[in-house]
Amino acid sequence: MRWPKTYWRDGQDGLPSWVGLSLTGLYLGLVVTLGMVSLRFQRSEQRFAEEEYARRWVGMLGRCVSLALSENGTASAAAELRRAARESGVLACAIVDRAGQIAIASDPEQSGRMIPDEAASGLLAVSDVEAAMVAAHSKPQENLYAIRIREVPHAGTPTSRPSAAPGDAAREAVVPVPAWLVVRTVGIPNRWAAAAWWSCVGYVTLAGMGVFWVVYRIAARALRPMATIRQRLLSCQGQVAEQLALLRVNDTMDNAAAAWNRFVEFIREMRDELQALQLRAAVETTLDTYRSERLTAVLSQMPHGVLVLEDGGRISFANRSACRMLGVSDESLAGKEVREVLPEPIRAGILAGGRSGSRWVDHAIDGADGATTVRFTMVPLDRDGDAADGIVFMQDVSQFKEMERARDAFLYHVTHELRTPLTNIRAYAETLAGGLIDDEQSLRDCYNVISGETERLQRLIENILNVSQLEVGTARLNFGEVYVDRMVRDVVRDQQASADAKNIDLRLRLPPKLPAIRGDKERLAAALANLLGNAIKYTPAGGQVEVTCTVDEEAGGAGTVKIAVSDTGIGIDPKHHERIFEKFYRVDDQRVESQPGTGLGLAIVRETVRLHGGTVTVESAPGRGSTFQMTLPVNAS
């Protein structure tokens, strides 16, 4: 049986107490009412049956006594009365006269006594046909029934009294005529009391059973979810967390079950939330680890050095570049104090940048690969944290510094190279304009100076433009057949005057036959002029410069032409051999700086030869002269 929740529940949680009490009271009332009605009905029925039975029995006893008196006398009647009293459940039997005096009684002790007055007064109304109650409720537990015996069958006179033989009281009794047989029976109330008691016991038992049933049902209903919970808990075998759904109790009649289900649901929600949190935490941990590893990998591969300072200046992380720049092993920096690693001037300098990290310090560090200039910059980790905590970035600015130096050197030289011809042009032009010169030769010399200086300016500008075009890759080459011997002769002839001015022996050695190559004649001539000009420039007076051409022919028209320019000049230290081909680079030597030049010539030579598919090499040593050699393919693509 299932009750509607809305009816069964008190508000939201359960049965109202008045419903249960009312139902229990109604049940008990019904039981008591039914018992009372039943008792009342039984009482009436029993009274009627008792009276009928008593009348019939008393009537029959009266006839038996009459017969006994008539046939055997008083003794037999007395015996009959004693037997009736002993075997029929009556209290007492007696034969009385009309005044109510007892003649013969079942109890011999009662002979001669008087029956109660109310019973005696009713004797005369009793018939001899039917017994009648002469005194009901004379005592609450007793009734008196009587029947009139008209004739005394025993021989003799009606007034004669039985002889009183010794030992036989009945025979001595005097039986009045007419006589009345009075029987004292157990009264209806007494019988009814016993029946009512047992009936009450039965009804109380019934009511008790009802109450027991109600209590049993309530207890069973209350305990059933507990039993179910217990059974399911035992069946979970330690996997409660995974089988929370099985712990739900489907008993909506019970508040405890509902509360238990809410509790289970709460636990399930908490478990789901906990699992979600654990999953999220695991994912975040995994992601953090991934990010951390990736970040560490990225930082490790960075060309810039990174030092992370925490806890008041302790190095918590140092990447590979930082270790390399500081000249230590990869793992030796972590955990050290920054003051053990960076000198005080550096720390003071980068900390002076404050929170903005706008200050840097350039510091030269001697390492295995030579001196490097490292720029230290610090950015604070936390704006509100310790000023000593932050990220120190280390940038190798050696190349940048070298480029700055090369740029400054270029500006220095190009400025000088520009201003010197401009000075001549302006001075001579003003001289001519001022009319200071009047002879023809001097005038011509002035004009030649202005013209020569203008050409010098033009060459300088062309060099700058050439190197700019080569640098950005916009240089155009006009490829065609280049007769190397003719080109070399032209260049040597052009430089002959410069060589003669320094009394330098300029020689040219050509093979009998040189193949024509494919190339840009003007650019190749300019490159050779650069090499030859450098040789003359850096060869002391009286020295020797030689241009030699050789050919390495191969089958099919392939092969190379080599043009070498050798001198007996100041020579170049091997450590500069690579860098002299860089733009704007000039060897840091007074003998070099004293010569005009922009540091662009060899860069132009290298780029020009490269664009022709060839190479340029240098062999030189300080004081032993230099040999620059261009190797050009015969069939340049």
Next chain:
Amino acid sequence: MAAILIAEDDAHIARVLTLWLTRNGHEVCEARTGCEALERLRAGGVELMITDVNMPGLSGVDVLATAGAEGLLPCGAIVLTSRCDQREIAEAVRELGGVVHPKPFSPSGLLTVIEQKLSCAAAGARRERDEA
């Protein structure tokens, strides 16, 4: 009228300076290197020196410093330079009693500077004589 030494490794510049100074009545002598200039100064008779900074051997500033220390230049010196670090050179030259004149220059402008320099030197000499 003054005896002026032109120390300049560029022959064209030296030539045009000589032309302008001689036309204005000055006595001019030339030197192509720093060492040559210092020898000429030590030979005596030079009142004012016009020198380039960049010269083989000793630079013009070095020559001025030596000459100043030896008291060889009564009217000081005018230093010509085409370098881009003229400010640093000017500070060094000023301490040595000279003035810097940048290249490219106008010969007439340089002549004006020379005249001013000589006038100042003459005025200074007169003051010294008067004070003496």
